[in-house]
Amino acid sequence: MEIPEEEEDETLLFYLVYCSREAIPFDELGINQLVALAQRNNERSNITGWLVYSCGIFFQWLEGNRHDVQRLMLAIVADPRHDNIVVLSEEEEVRERLFSKWHMELVLPADIRAVLADAIGDSEDPKCVRSLRLLLEHLDSKALAADTTS
Numbered sequence: 001m002e003i004p005e006e007e008e009d010e011t012l013l014f015y016l017v018y019c020s021r022e023a024i025p026f027d028e029l030g031i032n033q034l035v036a037l038a039q040r041n042n043e044r045s046n047i048t049g050w051l052v053y054s055c056g057i058f059f060q061w062l063e064g065n066r067h068d069v070q071r072l073m074l075a076i077v078a079d080p081r082h083d084n085i086v087v088l089s090e091e092e093e094v095r096e097r098l099f100s101k102w103h104m105e106l107v108l109p110a111d112i113r114a115v116l117a118d119a120i121g122d123s124e125d126p127k128c129v130r131s132l133r134l135l136l137e138h139l140d141s142k143a144l145a146a147d148t149t150s
């Protein structure tokens with residue numbers, strides 16, 4: 001189903017980013033099944049975003065109506081397949097969607113920097129750009145810390 005044009009305009013939007021650790025080992029099939037279910041459900045509630053999975057760690061961006069995202073987050077937090085859930089950032093603002101075409105996209109860890117940089121390039125909304133830059137700085141500081149400890 002195509003997202004209606006007017007939905008892509010600026011509107012009151014809630015976004016949440018969290019990371020967590022798998023509680024049971026996921027293989028490729030398990031991840032693909034999880035993403036397929038997420039895409040079906042998120043399309044119904046008009047939630048968009050992406051999921052990164054690497055070395056047993058999940059990193060997910062969810063954006064949509066506050067009520068819908070928080071309801072989904074309750075289900076995600078109660079999901080026994082992962083634990084150690086840490087919300088990194090959540091905010092409600094009037095702005096455009098950043099990932100309006102993705103009801104849930106599995107993004108490779110190696111591509112996450114490019115996904116954030118592309119979204120900065122595509123966005124004309126200073127609030128979006130600020131949130132994305134924060135995430136990029138967070139990634140870069142982690143990469144720097146990993147370099148200096150190795």
Ligand SMILES: Cc1cc2nc3c(=O)[nH]c(=O)nc-3n(C[C@H](O)[C@H](O)[C@H](O)COP(=O)(O)O)c2cc1C
Pocket residue numbers: 020034037038039041042051058060072075076077079081082104
């Ligand atoms: C890391 C992780 C991310 C998830 N992301 C989503 C999601 O974006 N959308 C979704 O509907 N379910 C997601 N789930 C699954 C939910 O926890 C829950 O199992 C699902 O929403 C239940 O859907 P159902 O009522 O259709 O069975 C995720 C689970 C995990 C472990």
